[in-house]
Amino acid sequence: MVDLSYTAAADTSPASTVSATTEGRTTRWALLALALVFLAVFLLLPLVLVFAEAFKRGWAPYFDTIIDPDTISAIRLTLLVAAIAVPLNLVFGVAAAWAIAKFEFKGKAFLTTLIDLPFSVSPVISGLVYVLLFGANSVLGPWLKSYGIEILFAVPGIVLATIFVTFPFVARELIPLMQEQGTGDEEAALSLGANGWQTFWYVTLPNIKWGLLYGVLLCNARAMGEFGAVSVVSGHIRGLTNTMPLHVEILYNEYNAVGAFAVASLLAGLALVTLVLKTILEIRYGHAIAASRGH
Amino acid sequence: MEVRVANVRKEFDRFPALHDVSLDIKSGELIALLGPSGSGKTTLLRLIAGLEKPTRGKIYFGDEDASQRTIQERNVGFVFQHYALFRHMTVADNIGFGLKVRPGATRPPKAEIRRRASELLDLVQLSGLEKRYPTQLSGGQRQRVALARAMAIEPRVLLLDEPFGALDAQVRRELRRWLREIHDATGHTTIFVTHDQEEALELADRVVVMSQGRIEQIGTADEVYDTPNSPFVYGFIGESSSLPVKVEDGQIWVADRPIGLATPDAPNGKATLYFRPHDIELLDGCNGCIAGTVAASRRVAGTRRVELEIGGGRQLVEIELPIEHPAAQKSRIAFRPRRWKVFPAQDS
Ligand SMILES: Nc1ncnc2c1ncn2[C@@H]1O[C@H](COP(=O)(O)OP(=O)(O)OP(=O)(O)O)[C@@H](O)[C@H]1O
Ligand SMILES: [Mg+2]
Numbered sequence A: 001m002v003d004l005s006y007t008a009a010a011d012t013s014p015a016s017t018v019s020a021t022t023e024g025r026t027t028r029w030a031l032l033a034l035a036l037v038f039l040a041v042f043l044l045l046p047l048v049l050v051f052a053e054a055f056k057r058g059w060a061p062y063f064d065t066i067i068d069p070d071t072i073s074a075i076r077l078t079l080l081v082a083a084i085a086v087p088l089n090l091v092f093g094v095a096a097a098w099a100i101a102k103f104e105f106k107g108k109a110f111l112t113t114l115i116d117l118p119f120s121v122s123p124v125i126s127g128l129v130y131v132l133l134f135g136a137n138s139v140l141g142p143w144l145k146s147y148g149i150e151i152l153f154a155v156p157g158i159v160l161a162t163i164f165v166t167f168p169f170v171a172r173e174l175i176p177l178m179q180e181q182g183t184g185d186e187e188a189a190l191s192l193g194a195n196g197w198q199t200f201w202y203v204t205l206p207n208i209k210w211g212l213l214y215g216v217l218l219c220n221a222r223a224m225g226e227f228g229a230v231s232v233v234s235g236h237i238r239g240l241t242n243t244m245p246l247h248v249e250i251l252y253n254e255y256n257a258v259g260a261f262a263v264a265s266l267l268a269g270l271a272l273v274t275l276v277l278k279t280i281l282e283i284r285y286g287h288a289i290a291a292s293r294g295h
Numbered sequence B: 001m002e003v004r005v006a007n008v009r010k011e012f013d014r015f016p017a018l019h020d021v022s023l024d025i026k027s028g029e030l031i032a033l034l035g036p037s038g039s040g041k042t043t044l045l046r047l048i049a050g051l052e053k054p055t056r057g058k059i060y061f062g063d064e065d066a067s068q069r070t071i072q073e074r075n076v077g078f079v080f081q082h083y084a085l086f087r088h089m090t091v092a093d094n095i096g097f098g099l100k101v102r103p104g105a106t107r108p109p110k111a112e113i114r115r116r117a118s119e120l121l122d123l124v125q126l127s128g129l130e131k132r133y134p135t136q137l138s139g140g141q142r143q144r145v146a147l148a149r150a151m152a153i154e155p156r157v158l159l160l161d162e163p164f165g166a167l168d169a170q171v172r173r174e175l176r177r178w179l180r181e182i183h184d185a186t187g188h189t190t191i192f193v194t195h196d197q198e199e200a201l202e203l204a205d206r207v208v209v210m211s212q213g214r215i216e217q218i219g220t221a222d223e224v225y226d227t228p229n230s231p232f233v234y235g236f237i238g239e240s241s242s243l244p245v246k247v248e249d250g251q252i253w254v255a256d257r258p259i260g261l262a263t264p265d266a267p268n269g270k271a272t273l274y275f276r277p278h279d280i281e282l283l284d285g286c287n288g289c290i291a292g293t294v295a296a297s298r299r300v301a302g303t304r305r306v307e308l309e310i311g312g313g314r315q316l317v318e319i320e321l322p323i324e325h326p327a328a329q330k331s332r333i334a335f336r337p338r339r340w341k342v343f344p345a346q347d348s
Helices: A002-011 A014-018 A025-054 A059-066 A069-102 A108-120 A123-134 A140-146 A155-166 A168-181 A184-191 A196-225 A228-234 A244-253 A257-292 B041-049 B091-100 B110-123 B139-152 B169-186 B197-203 B221-226 B231-236
Strands: B003-012 B015-025 B030-034 B056-061 B076-079 B157-161 B189-194 B206-211 B214-219 B241-248 B251-254 B257-262 B269-275 B280-283 B290-300 B303-310 B315-322 B332-337 B340-344
Touching: A025 A257, A059 A069, A059 A257, A069 A108, A069 A155, A069 A168, A069 A196, A069 A244, A069 A257, A108 A155, A108 A168, A123 A140, A123 A155, A123 A228, A155 A196, A155 A228, A168 A196, A184 A196, A184 B076, A196 A257, A228 A244, A244 A257, B003 B041, B015 B041, B015 B214, B030 B041, B030 B197, B041 B076, B041 B157, B041 B189, B076 B139, B091 B110, B091 B139, B110 B139, B139 B157, B139 B169, B169 B197, B189 B197, B197 B221, B206 B221, B206 B231, B214 B221, B214 B231, B231 B241, B231 B269, B241 B315, B251 B269, B257 B332, B280 B315, B290 B315
Parallel strands: B030 B189, B030 B206, B076 B157, B157 B189
Antiparallel strands: B003 B015, B003 B056, B206 B214, B241 B251, B241 B269, B251 B257, B269 B340, B280 B332, B290 B303, B290 B332, B303 B315
8 A cells, every 4th residue: 555655646747747759868969850850951951051052152143044034024024924913813822712711512622622722733744734735736825815915935834833832821721721620610700791701801810810811821832933834834945934043043054153043032031021021920919819719 | 589499300420319399489588498419409599590490481580581691691690609709809808799890881890899788798797807818717708708798799599509618506596696686677579598407497587408309398397397197207306206007997006006186087007107206295094195105215315215115125215204104104104295297208
């Protein structure tokens, strides 16, 4: 009896209740070190190298590349494509998430799968689909061409491919959020006399705004960085249909390493800005983000 | 505003949640929908609000066919079980929401909306909390804000789904009294859902007892408690004891003896006798009575519960005796229910 009560007391001693895991200090340090080394080698090092390569010959060649008309046009095209694709996907994504999370209808599971499609197929295939749809041998392509509308190897094709590839970001972010929030708030608003639009604007949108912002940031990052699908439909016409990622490739293939890395550093900079914005949002509004995920 | 539910049926994917429900509610009445879980209380409330469409049947507000109207046009105040307060709005904005979204011509100016909100906050006894957010309120306070928000639109009917469901017993009792006061002060026709019979009986003018998508009985607290019209209501509201009996020529028999209760209108055959354990008279001699031996005896608060074996131990019934009563010491007790009812045995 005495022995039993002694072991019971030992089991609840501070040492065994404070830490839920049993790993010793060495194991913990080893795991942490492993994670840090991995991050350094696979994420940090490449990022540093991009900037190092870009400035290898100093500022002058860097700026020469940046102010080159072809680069300027690539930057402009990338921004244009993002400026079209992101707002459209914002609207599509919100609409799709709203439909899936708040309504019951036949084929809902199918629609949910469809939204994931761009994530699950290779971007190259996404691009090829547009070639099939609008190419010279398709039905649509020549017909549109007869009206003077060029899709393939032109800006519209790039925009379409980018929209397709970046479609899931907003919807994916919003669907679980909206499902979790349910329809209670919307029903309350309707019962108070609000119409559909007012309900969306005053009730649904504020409830999802942080999730939405998050989705838009990710969507934007991908829209600017997309290579595969855009590469297939763009035709790589310098100064016309080259986006920044494509321009990087062209410069690199021309053995212009400094130029390639200079443009790449701009893209990396955009990614960093996105990350910083996202982190600021999380720190600044972490409380509000958590609150909007439930009471 | 009178509310009339006329032969309403509601199916969800072929599953009938309500069968042919009819209900007349007078203007200014406070009505409780009472029933076990899944009996269709919320469904009926949502149909009246316009959050669901009836599969068949109509709902009238006064003379107007409300089934043709959208929820916005019906102008009902709905208080949701989990309040559904807008979490990104302050208490004042929550309460003012219904006024803010009105179309231009009927929308009051901002200052007026603010004034109304703080007036309503006074009414629900939360003065001074205008600037708080819902997460900064206790459950009982949220409940009050939800009610104030629903009342802000000057609804024709006030609908509350388990308004006190998520609160502890103490707060429930307080809010119950308070809701009654508000109702008497404002005179809104009010329908609330509850599965707490004490709440329903104490608070409501009339209680609607529901079971399995049907209305079992509608009546005042006294009516549903004293004269339940079905075995279900007998069993669901208050305590009840039941005993299998036989009806022969208007006389009730237990086993092979008549028990001195006459029921001229009941058909001959097997039946079940229902009565309240406390509503009995004890008899000395047994000349037409129910008699049994004491199987168990428990003290329950101010009374004693005695379980009797009737007819050689095949049936058990419960009766209630005063603590001091001499019969409590006896091993054999004879009694007769004072108020009772027989229902023909259900084929099962
Ligand atoms: N949207 C729905 N889809 C399918 N079935 C539903 C739906 N809403 C309710 N039901 C069904 O209808 C029946 C009645 O439900 P209801 O919510 O009205 O019960 P209730 O009396 O309010 O119960 P509780 O006390 O548990 O809230 C239940 O069997 C429920 O499963
Ligand atoms: Mg319910």
